[in-house]
Amino acid sequence: MESHSRMLLRIAMTRLASPADAEDVVQDVFLKLLTARPQFRDDEHEKAWLIRATLHRACDMARMAERRTLPLEDAEVLPGRELPEPSPILSAVQALPAKYSAVIHLYYYEGYSIKEIANLLRLPVPTVGTRLSRGRERLRQILKEDVE
């Protein structure tokens, strides 16, 4: 878990603007791993489970965050948890629909191939390709620059 924790935090950040929420997701996945004790065939199987669990939990957290409509002036920033200025790329990825940001991140950061992403997310290969293509186009529109 420790070796994958940063990877999971980055994955959670593709869905959540709040680093605190992203950390909560990683904690929840960690606790789920400890309590559910799933059986893994090998390291790759475990990694795939962790990635899927993180994506699911992050989506749930994002939905809950949308329902929490707290005026900015009422929000309390805890010491040591001040929000850093997000990079344009990070913000752009967070603005993508979940189905695109997951594929974009697994492809660009984790370096998975389309086939590997399809296996990992239990999706057809053409679906992954389409989502990568459309996600790239959306990023290009948001960032107003070419996406290679």
Place this chain on the structure above:
Amino acid sequence: MNRQDYRAAFDAVDFSADFEERTLQKLAALRQASEKEQIIMPMNRVKKTALLIAAAVALLAVSVSAAVVWLTPAQVAEELDNPALAAAFEGKDAIVLNETQTAGDYTVTLGGLVSGTGLSRWYEDADETRTYAVVSVSRTDGTPLTEDNYDISASGTFTVTPLVAGYPPQSVNIFSLDGSCASFLQDGQAYYLMDTQSVEMFADHTVYLAVYQGFVPSYSMFSAAEDGTLAMREDVVGCMFTLPLDVNKADPEAVDAFFQETGLFRELFTDEELAAREEETAQEDARITAPGTYGSVEVIEVPGHGLVTTMQAQAAAEYEAFMERETARLEQEAAAGTLSKADYEAAVQEMADSLAGLWDGTRSPTWHANPDDTEILQTQPSAAALAEQAGSMG
């Protein structure tokens, strides 16, 4: 933005200084709660024992009366971590079917169907209505399905897709309806949860759910009758269910919009019509004996490949460039040990076959974001090849 820029943006993401401490506190709290439950348990022992006995009796009754215990659609959705969809499958709008057919050595059951908004784990557009169906598969002879004898991945052993009478199978299916299919094995059975754009818009036609061994639906797997009815070809292992949709939910305007947005071909052909079109194409090809312009198609001569259209030549050139880059990338992966020799050779052979198909016209390029993107350039059987295949099966 390139991969380096992307990585740099996410490399800056890190845990807060007190994350570890907070996590340990949470773990400690969890442990305390667990210990408290153990203290409370003896006080409720009598009640709990009674419950356990009742549960055991119920389980025994189930195991006597049914050799196989299927997961319900709601349970399948729960298993796939989608409680909202599980609730929908138990709601009044869900259609419980539990229809069973055989497909080769397998028994396929369509458990249930529901449509709704905001239920997809992956499609977050709250305004879009999507259709969900649960299918379960088992071996008819009772042999448990395992990862060793069954490919549970989507489009592995089976592909699950909606099809619609009156429309080409390659135009209206799980792929064109922006769908996905989550799947898993449990207790020797395979479960599939299909999630697509809502098929209710097609409800004034017969809408099928096909479960078959194969990939993207096409005329090579499905034939059309004159009235638009679709049927699975005899050599395809699979089965088709008819979905009991409410005709009042049909939306012809949405169907028009679907075809307009996707640009997919709308006209359905019977085998006779496909054969006639193939004959027309063959006659046209026979008239092409030299480079030139034929109608709106420009034909050129390429050394080693004979007469080809300019589009074919362009697609093949792009693909050759892609092959060179992709082969180099795969070589690196193989050298690094992240790709087996067998997988490397299979991937290279697949690309070589695709390139040959582009040159001889049996394959055509499919989606790709931009010509420089090596990883998502693919090919598919060309319309001419599909027509020929359908004609030879007719």
